[in-house]
Amino acid sequence: MTSLPDNSDSYSLLAPGPVNLHPEVLKTLALPxxxxxxxxxxxxxxxxxxxxxxxxxxxxxxxxxxxxxxxxxxxxxxxxxxxxxxxxxxxxxxxxxxxxxxxxxxxxxxxxxxxxxxxxxxxxxxxxxxxxxxxxxxxxxxxxxxxxxxxxxxxxxxxxxxxxxxxxxxxxxxxxxxxxxxxxxxxxxxxxxxxxxxxxxxxxxxxxxxxxxxxxxxxxxxxxxxxxxxxxxxxxxxxxxxxxxxxxxxxxxxxxxxxxxxxxEGLDAHYARIHRRAEFTRKFAQELGFTLYAKSPSDSVTALKVPPAMDGQKIRLHLEEVHNITIMGGQDQAKGKIIRIGHMGYIQDAEMLRLIECLGQCLYHFDSGFITLEQVAMVVRDAQNYLEQNG
CATH class of the missing domain: 3.40.640.10 (Type I PLP-dependent aspartate aminotransferase-like (Major domain))
Structure with a gap:
C-alpha cells in the first residue's frame, strides 16, 4: 500500500474526549x-x-x-x-x-x-x-x-x-x-x-x-x-x-x-463497533512495540506504554504537528510514559489504519534502531487485512 504523506490535510481527533463529531451533528449545529x-x-x-x-x-x-x-x-x-x-x-x-x-x-x-x-x-x-x-x-x-x-x-x-x-x-x-x-x-x-x-x-x-x-x-x-x-x-x-x-x-x-x-443501530451493535476499534488499536500498537498500561483495559480508551527511552509527550506532539492526529499523553506520574487513544465518536477505518502507520513512523523518527520502515509497512498491511476481514 502507498504510505500517507507526512502532512496529510485530513485531521483526526482520536482523544478520549472530545471526539470527532458525527456528520449529522455538524449539520444540526448549523441550523438556525x-x-x-x-x-x-x-x-x-x-x-x-x-x-x-x-x-x-x-x-x-x-x-x-x-x-x-x-x-x-x-x-x-x-x-x-x-x-x-x-x-x-x-x-x-x-x-x-x-x-x-x-x-x-x-x-x-x-x-x-x-x-x-x-x-x-x-x-x-x-x-x-x-x-x-x-x-x-x-x-x-x-x-x-x-x-x-x-x-x-x-x-x-x-x-x-x-x-x-x-x-x-x-x-x-x-x-x-x-x-x-x-x-x-x-x-x-x-x-x-x-x-x-x-x-x-x-x-x-x-x-x-x-x-x-x-x-x-x-x-x-x-x-x-x-x-x-x-x-x-x-x-x-x-x-x-x-x-x-x-x-x-x-x-x-x-x-x-x-x-x-x-x-x-442497537446498543449491542454500537458497543461492538467501539470494541472493534479498541481491539484493533491494542493489537497493532503492540505489534509496533507499545505495551498496554491498563491491566483491565477499557473499550472507550486505550493507554499505551511507550518504548523505553522514548517520551510519550514528544510522540503525541509529533503526531499532531506532523501527521495532523490528536491523541493524549499521560498525566502526573504517567506523564511522558504513556499515550492515550480514544475509540469513541465518529471514527472511520481509514483513520484507524492511518493512526497505526503514523505511530510506526513516530517510533522510527525518535529511534530509527527500534523499528524499520519496512516493519512498519508490514504491520500496516496486517492491520489493513484485519479491518477487511473483521468489517
Missing part, C-alpha cells in the same frame, strides 16, 4: 437557533429525555445539565450528601482524585482506597472497608478511569454494595456510558454521570445524570449547599416539559439526532 420555551423545543426535549433512559438502561429519570462532566459529578454528591457523611472514594487516577476532593470540599469524611495507576480496584478491599464503615453514605468509582484507561469491575462492586440499604453506589461513567455496557438498574448503580463530549459524539458542554430510587430518598434531607445543581428543581421542570434553567438548545437538538442513530 430556536428558543427553549417553544412547542418545537418542548417536543425535542420530551423525546430526548425518554430516549436517554434507554442509553442509561434505567426506568428512572435522566437529567441534563449544562456543565462539563465534573459538574455532573458534583451534582451527584450535593443532592445526597450532608457534612460529616462518610464516603469511600476509589482513587486510581486523576479523576478518582478529583471526585474524592469534591466530597471533601462538601464536608464529607472521605476514606480513600488507593489503587496503583494502571490497576483495577479489589472488590474484596471495598467489601472490607464497608464492613468497617457500614454507615457509609456513598461509594465513588470511575467506570473507566480516563487517565489510565482502566475499566473497573462495576457489576461486581454493585453486588457488594447493594445489601447496604443506606449506602449509595455512585459511578463516574463519563468515559464509559454509551461506549460499552453499563446498565444502571441491572448493576445496582444508584447514581451515574455521563458527558456529551464522549460516546454521545457531541461538543463539550453537557453532563447527564440519573439517580436510583434508593438515592432519591436523600434529596430532601441532604444538607450540602446546592442551587444550580439542585436536582429537585430540574425534576419538577422536566415533569412540566421544560428545563429549570435555560436549555442548551444546540446540544440537546444534536443529542436527539445522535440518540436516534445509536438506538436505530
Amino acid at each position: 437557533m430556536i428558543h427553549h420555551r417553544t412547542p418545537e423545543f418542548d417536543a425535542i426535549l420530551k423525546r430526548v429525555l425518554k430516549k436517554m433512559k434507554d442509553i442509561f438502561q434505567t426506568t428512572e429519570d435522566v437529567y441534563m445539565l449544562t456543565s462539563t462532566g465534573s459538574g455532573g459529578m458534583e451534582a451527584l454528591l450535593v443532592n445526597v450528601l450532608s457534612p460529616g457523611d462518610k464516603v469511600i472514594a476509589i482513587v486510581s487516577g486523576k479523576f478518582g482524585e478529583r471526585w474524592a476532593e469534591m466530597a471533601k470540599t462538601f464536608g464529607a469524611e472521605v476514606h480513600v482506597i488507593d489503587v496503583p495507576w494502571g490497576e483495577t480496584v479489589s472488590v474484596a478491599a471495598v467489601s472490607e472497608l464497608l464492613k468497617k464503615h457500614p454507615d457509609t453514605r456513598a461509594v465513588l468509582c470511575q467506570a473507566c478511569e480516563t487517565s489510565t484507561a482502566v475499566a473497573h469491575p462495576i457489576e461486581d462492586l454493585g453486588r457488594v454494595i447493594a445489601p447496604y440499604t443506606e449506602t449509595l453506589f455512585f459511578v463516574d461513567g463519563i468515559t464509559a456510558l454509551g461506549a460499552y455496557p453499563l446498565p444502571m438498574d441491572a448493576w445496582g448503580i444508584d447514581g451515574i454521570v455521563a458527558g456529551s463530549q464522549k460516546a454521545f459524539m457531541l461538543p463539550t458542554g453537557m453532563s447527564f445524570i440519573s439517580f436510583s430510587k434508593k438515592a432519591a430518598k436523600f434529596f430532601d434531607s441532604a444538607k450540602s449547599p446546592r442551587f444550580y445543581f439542585d436536582v429537585r428543581k430540574e425534576k419538577k421542570a422536566n415533569a412540566a416539559g421544560e428545563t429549570f434553567f435555560s436549555s442548551n438548545v444546540a446540544l440537546i437538538r444534536c443529542l436527539d439526532v445522535v440518540l436516534d442513530l445509536i438506538l436505530a
